[in-house]
Amino acid sequence: MTEKELTETKSVLTPAEKTNIEEQFRLLMENSPRLKKKADRERVEKAFNLAFLAHKDMRRRSGEPYICHPLAVARIVSEEIGLGALSISCALLHDVVEDTDYTLDDIRQMFDEKTARIIDGLTKISGAFTDHSSSQAENFRKILLTLSDDMRVILIKLADRLHNMRTLGSMPADKKMKIASETIYIYAPLAHRLGLYAIKTELEDLSMKYRYPEIYEEIASKIRQNEKKRLSEINRFSLPIIQKLEENKIHFEITGRPKSIYSIWKKMQTKNIPFEEVYDLLAIRIIFDPKPRVSEKAMCWMIYSLITDIYLPKPDRLRDWVSKPKANGYEALHATVMGHDGKWVEVQIRSRRMDEIAERGYAAHWKYKGERSVEPQEKELDLWLKKIRELLENPNDNALEFLDDFKLNLYTSEILVFTPKGHIKSLPKNASALDFAYEIHTEIGDHAIGAKVNHKLVPLSYKLTSGDQVEILTSDKQRPQAEWLNYVITAKAKVSIKNALKTERKNHIRIGKERLERKLKSLNINTTAYVVRKLMNAYETLTKDEFYSKIGLGLLNLDDVEQILKQKSRNKLVKYWTLQFLRSKGTPQKKNNEANEKKKKEKDTVLLRDNPLEEEAGYVIANCCKPIPGDNVVGYLDKEKDTIVVHKSTCPTVVRLAAKHGDRIIPVRWTEHKLRSFLSRIRITGIDRLGILSDITTLISKQLDVNIRSLSVDVHDGIFEAIVDLYVHSTVHLNNLMLKLSKIKGIESVNREEYSGE
Numbered sequence: 232m233t234e235k236e237l238t239e240t241k242s243v244l245t246p247a248e249k250t251n252i253e254e255q256f257r258l259l260m261e262n263s264p265r266l267k268k269k270a271d272r273e274r275v276e277k278a279f280n281l282a283f284l285a286h287k288d289m290r291r292r293s294g295e296p297y298i299c300h301p302l303a304v305a306r307i308v309s310e311e312i313g314l315g316a317l318s319i320s321c322a323l324l325h326d327v328v329e330d331t332d333y334t335l336d337d338i339r340q341m342f343d344e345k346t347a348r349i350i351d352g353l354t355k356i357s358g359a360f361t362d363h364s365s366s367q368a369e370n371f372r373k374i375l376l377t378l379s380d381d382m383r384v385i386l387i388k389l390a391d392r393l394h395n396m397r398t399l400g401s402m403p404a405d406k407k408m409k410i411a412s413e414t415i416y417i418y419a420p421l422a423h424r425l426g427l428y429a430i431k432t433e434l435e436d437l438s439m440k441y442r443y444p445e446i447y448e449e450i451a452s453k454i455r456q457n458e459k460k461r462l463s464e465i466n467r468f469s470l471p472i473i474q475k476l477e478e479n480k481i482h483f484e485i486t487g488r489p490k491s492i493y494s495i496w497k498k499m500q501t502k503n504i505p506f507e508e509v510y511d512l513l514a515i516r517i518i519f520d521p522k523p524r525v526s527e528k529a530m531c532w533m534i535y536s537l538i539t540d541i542y543l544p545k546p547d548r549l550r551d552w553v554s555k556p557k558a559n560g561y562e563a564l565h566a567t568v569m570g571h572d573g574k575w576v577e578v579q580i581r582s583r584r585m586d587e588i589a590e591r592g593y594a595a596h597w598k599y600k601g602e603r604s605v606e607p608q609e610k611e612l613d614l615w616l617k618k619i620r621e622l623l624e625n626p627n628d629n630a631l632e633f634l635d636d637f638k639l640n641l642y643t644s645e646i647l648v649f650t651p652k653g654h655i656k657s658l659p660k661n662a663s664a665l666d667f668a669y670e671i672h673t674e675i676g677d678h679a680i681g682a683k684v685n686h687k688l689v690p691l692s693y694k695l696t697s698g699d700q701v702e703i704l705t706s707d708k709q710r711p712q713a714e715w716l717n718y719v720i721t722a723k724a725k726v727s728i729k730n731a732l733k734t735e736r737k738n739h740i741r742i743g744k745e746r747l748e749r750k751l752k753s754l755n756i757n758t759t760a761y762v763v764r765k766l767m768n769a770y771e772t773l774t775k776d777e778f779y780s781k782i783g784l785g786l787l788n789l790d791d792v793e794q795i796l797k798q799k800s801r802n803k804l805v806k807y808w809t810l811q812f813l814r815s816k817g818t819p820q821k822k823n824n825e826a827n828e829k830k831k832k833e834k835d836t837v838l839l840r841d842n843p844l845e846e847e848a849g850y851v852i853a854n855c856c857k858p859i860p861g862d863n864v865v866g867y868l869d870k871e872k873d874t875i876v877v878h879k880s881t882c883p884t885v886v887r888l889a890a891k892h893g894d895r896i897i898p899v900r901w902t903e904h905k906l907r908s909f910l911s912r913i914r915i916t917g918i919d920r921l922g923i924l925s926d927i928t929t930l931i932s933k934q935l936d937v938n939i940r941s942l943s944v945d946v947h948d949g950i951f952e953a954i955v956d957l958y959v960h961s962t963v964h965l966n967n968l969m970l971k972l973s974k975i976k977g978i979e980s981v982n983r984e985e986y987s988g989e
């Protein structure tokens with residue numbers, strides 16, 4: 232078991248514990264909106280009695296009687312998700328089969344088939360996590376497969392996880408970390424996709440609290456400090472709205488939309504901005520009770536119109552999820568208006584019903600529509616689960632890769648587009664025409680050549696928007712292309728293209744290899760590793776696979792082969808990465824009195840070379856995240872050491888520092904430069920000893936960062952002689968290098984040789 236620790240105990244319950252358990256059960260029965268019928272109440276009572284009996288000798292790691300856990304999960308299922316008798320009883324029984332002597336058959340006999348199936352699903356999920364033989368990703372895959380059987384299994388599992396997260400404090404540190412990571416990786420996105428916003432937010436915050444306790448505490452304390460100011464701003468903004476709505480006899484509630492600690496932290500990272508900038512953005516929510524005989528939609532727009540009489544709207548930020556709800560059921564009207572001091576404020580307008588759906592998701596629909604009606608939302612979710620199932624069952628797919636794609640899908644919001652026949656397809660925001668093609672069928676995606684959107688011809692990369700009507704044009708000759716991956720975002724399209732490319736690539740490599748061998752044979756040249764390497768260099772390919780597949784694809788012209796192999800090596804251009812600081816150390820982002828005079832005179836942009844000869848670059852690479860060229864990076868000015876520390880922009884350390892000292896953040900980016908390098912040859916002689924060769928190569932390639940082209944070593948009678956061909960920028964560079972080499976222990980002489988090529 233991962234999320235619970237139980238200890239057998241023979242000690243009987245104390246009277247206080249008994250009273251508490253009875254009280255919890257009474258609250259469960261009383262607070263449930265959906266336990267009105269006698270039969271339903273009896274079912275829940277029966278489940279409670281069995282769970283109580285089954286767990287009676289067990290305690291949780293915290294010391295409390297075990298039954299408190301299923302009781303709490305049942306209350307979440309009932310009060311926070313809004314499910315009925317069947318789910319409540321399954322929540323009470325969810326650990327019985329796994330942790331006690333009762334079997335699934337017992338449950339089937341005492342209750343019914345449906346109950347047994349749900350309990351079975353819940354037990355299997357726990358099993359997936361305890362199976363140490365398979366990888367984490369593989370476990371998640373199993374969970375998702377189990378989850379897609381019955382919606383109630385997901386919802387009860389989420390409630391179970393929520394209660395375990397709420398009581399995570401008594402777990403040992405390593406388990407805390409593991410459970411908190413699983414939560415953020417899979418359970419929070421699932422809650423999001425099911426529209427359970429309140430639960431999703433709580434899971435995210437709790438997970439962060441255990442994964443990054445310091446950052447969590449820091450942001451939480453900042454929120455406490457700034458709360459007053461924010462409330463007064465919200466009041467100032469809301470006052471005219473309240474007046475106007477009251478004049479129009481609208482019953483409503485207006486609240487400042489609370490931001491969760493996790494969402495603030497995430498924004499700080501993705502937008503690379505300090506806490507204050509994230510927290511500064513105001514957002515309010517208006518929840519109204521509809522007037523009799525006026526539709527909710529009409530009310531939303533009426534309120535919108537009243538607000539925009541007061542504040543100027545930003546037209547491109549209007550979001551209408553009332554006319555077309557999101558696929559997870561979310562309904563609301565979002566607008567952004569210009570508040571005081573030119574600040575943009577987001578306003579969310581919802582009816583009481585919409586608000587409940589937004590907070591409690593899927594299950595809240597029942598309260599308004601009755602459990603028996605099959606509403607479109609339910610169908611939508613079933614379809615989504617079916618899609619996951621299809622993806623999971625694809626045996627070619629790498630489990631981890633899949634999960635990343637899958638997670639992307641969970642977080643993006645939807646657009647709705649139409650087929651030529653008018654059927655609606657739901658796709659993630661920013662999906663392309665090609666995503667749509669794959670959404671319809673893999674065959675259509677694989678052979679797509681273009682699309683018609685609203686009857687106009689567009690490329691496959693065309694980004695769709697809600698309401699588009701899309702027709703895909705295909706050709707039998709078409710094959711999936713590597714660059715297609717740049718403009719598809721759905722997991723289904725990505726997986727299909729990757730699979731197709733893998734197969735194609737293998738073919739190209741085989742064809743390319745054969746073609747090259749034939750060519751060399753016709754020239755009477757043996758295909759040796761040296762020949763292949765030389766050709767690869769000439770054609771600027773990095774790996775053999777790339778080289779052969781390019782030949783296979785006909786991208787490389789083999790007519791030059793003979794000439795290339797005859798050619799002597801020439802000087803070549805070597806790529807260097809440099810860091811470009813978009814602000815110097817001395818120019819602070821905000822006003823800073825300490826800015827020192829000398830530094831002020833410097834240009835705002837300093838170009839620092841990552842060059843072996845310019846060691847006084849004034850920056851260091853952070854040890855915690857070790858960014859390499861190409862990573863998104865950010866500089867942090869370390870005042871004590873007077874140097875810029877370069878971190879990955881996602882590094883938690885720099886995020887924490889940025890939160891504290893936003894003004895010390897220095898924008899920086901990698902740029903690519905080509906420096907001319909020259910091939911030179913040096914001869915090194917000395918007395919052979921163990922490790923001398925490695926000392927030489929380490930000094931040259933690691934410490935001095937010089938590219939070695941070739942190296943040959945000869946040892947006779949204890950005398951060591953090495954010939955090294957390397958790329959240098961200048962004679963100064965070369966002399967410097969030779970001087971350093973001569974200082975290595977055992978080296979007698981280092982001389983420059985006339986380089987004559989091959």
Ligand code: MN
Nearest residue numbers: 300325326391
């Ligand atoms: Mn449990």
